[in-house]
Amino acid sequence: MNDxxxxxxxxxxDSLSPAEQARLDELPRRxxxxxxxxxxxxxxxKAQGLLEKSRWTRPANAWLIAAxxxxxxxxxxxxxxxxxxxxxxxxxxxxxxxxxxxxASRAARVQETGSAYVRAVAALSQSGGGxxxxxxxGLEAATVALHAAALELARAAPDDATIALVLxxxxxxxxxxxxxxxxxPRATIWF
Amino acid sequence: xxxxxxxxxxxxxPTPEQSTDRDLVRLVQHGDEAGFxxxxxxxxxxxxxxxxxxxxxxxxxxxxxxxxxxxxxxRGLPSFRWDAAFRTWLHGIALNRVREMVRKQGRRDEIxxxxxxxxxxxxxxxxxxxxxxxxxxxPDGYRTVLILHDVxxxxxxxxxxxxxxAVGTSRSQLFHARxxxxxxxxxxxxxxxxx
Numbered sequence: 001m002n003d004x005x006x007x008x009x010x011x012x013x014d015s016l017s018p019a020e021q022a023r024l025d026e027l028p029r030r031x032x033x034x035x036x037x038x039x040x041x042x043x044x045x046k047a048q049g050l051l052e053k054s055r056w057t058r059p060a061n062a063w064l065i066a067a068x069x070x071x072x073x074x075x076x077x078x079x080x081x082x083x084x085x086x087x088x089x090x091x092x093x094x095x096x097x098x099x100x101x102x103x104a105s106r107a108a109r110v111q112e113t114g115s116a117y118v119r120a121v122a123a124l125s126q127s128g129g130g131x132x133x134x135x136x137x138g139l140e141a142a143t144v145a146l147h148a149a150a151l152e153l154a155r156a157a158p159d160d161a162t163i164a165l166v167l168x169x170x171x172x173x174x175x176x177x178x179x180x181x182x183x184x185p186r187a188t189i190w191f
Numbered sequence: 192x193x194x195x196x197x198x199x200x201x202x203x204x205p206t207p208e209q210s211t212d213r214d215l216v217r218l219v220q221h222g223d224e225a226g227f228x229x230x231x232x233x234x235x236x237x238x239x240x241x242x243x244x245x246x247x248x249x250x251x252x253x254x255x256x257x258x259x260x261x262x263x264x265x266r267g268l269p270s271f272r273w274d275a276a277f278r279t280w281l282h283g284i285a286l287n288r289v290r291e292m293v294r295k296q297g298r299r300d301e302i303x304x305x306x307x308x309x310x311x312x313x314x315x316x317x318x319x320x321x322x323x324x325x326x327x328x329x330p331d332g333y334r335t336v337l338i339l340h341d342v343x344x345x346x347x348x349x350x351x352x353x354x355x356x357a358v359g360t361s362r363s364q365l366f367h368a369r370x371x372x373x374x375x376x377x378x379x380x381x382x383x384x385x386x
Contacts (some may be wrong), residue, residue, distance in 0.1 A: 058195070
């Protein structure tokens with residue numbers, strides 16, 4: 001290492017040699033902090049009232065929720081075999097939502113519609129049969145429906161981290177369906 | 192009935208990994224723990240080694256500084272105007288916290304004393320000294336300027352602004368820091384490494 005100048009106010013003559021620069025560049029700029037530091041800081045922030053208690057506090061829980069959401073999507077999609085049969089049932093579902101019973105509360109209508117949906121997909125799962133193509137169509141239809149529901153829930157509760165997570169999982173799933181479906185005619189219909 | 196042309200929602204909500212710093216900061220300002228954890232995991236892997244170097248490799252002290260930094264950052268979010276990147280702002284808080292700690296411990300902060308370098312580097316040993324250890328053993332003021340300039344890539348005017356010292360002081364500190372570092376890293380003449 002050389003020391004070409006003794007002028008402390010001018011580092012232009014005190015530039016690093018390539019070897020020195022290389023050694024400094026090799027210093028790690030990122031390092032995993034101690035595992036418990038994050039929880040300590042979160043606890044501190046909560047104690048000071050700067051953070052509220054979250055619905056999911058550990059990453060493992062978040063992934064559990066995401067996995068559960070994905071499993072629900074896949075399970076429901078698997079049951080929606082023979083998607084064309086759903087047209088009649090879906091019409092009934094829509095009738096339940098759009099019906100003239102103005103006295104029913106919104107919550108009751110959601111519950112009624114949800115029950116009708118579950119009955120419809122259960123009936124489809126018992127209808128049996130199904131080729132790979134039909135299975136894919138059913139999966140797509142079920143995922144689209146779940147996504148639409150999750151999207152509406154996210155709009156209704158934009159600060160709910162759990163709903164946002166479920167929506168993100170479904171969007172990822174739909175993106176995959178879109179990519180896979182680019183090579184075949186789309187079978188999903190929307191009302 | 193109409194065919195679905197796009198399966199993606201209009202108001203897509205991004206995952207934490209897709210969220211920008213602004214998105215996460217907004218969540219944190221509403222007290223959202225998940226948002227904070229995402230922000231923490233994004234920035235702490237760079238913040239922690241920065242602080243660890245500034246405090247001379249003292250891990251408990253570095254953890255305390257990182258903790259204080261995040262608490263101060265969250266508390267100060269309402270006043271953060273995004274004139275700089277969030278990372279830059281966060282590192283600035285950490286730097287100030289380290290300097291406070293140094294002063295509180297009664298150690299000299301040579302940054303403001305350009306002409307009084309009383310520290311002399313330890314005699315070089317026959318074994319090449321690890322660069323991290325050499326940086327850690329520098330006086331606080333030398334170490335701070337060297338880290339900011341040679342490791343983090345700040346210019347002298349930027350360092351001058353951040354530390355509240357003259358540009359010439361920053362240059363001087365860097366000169367002395369490099370000189371001390373070289374003295375520690377160079378094996379003595381005649382040792383096996385030089386022959």
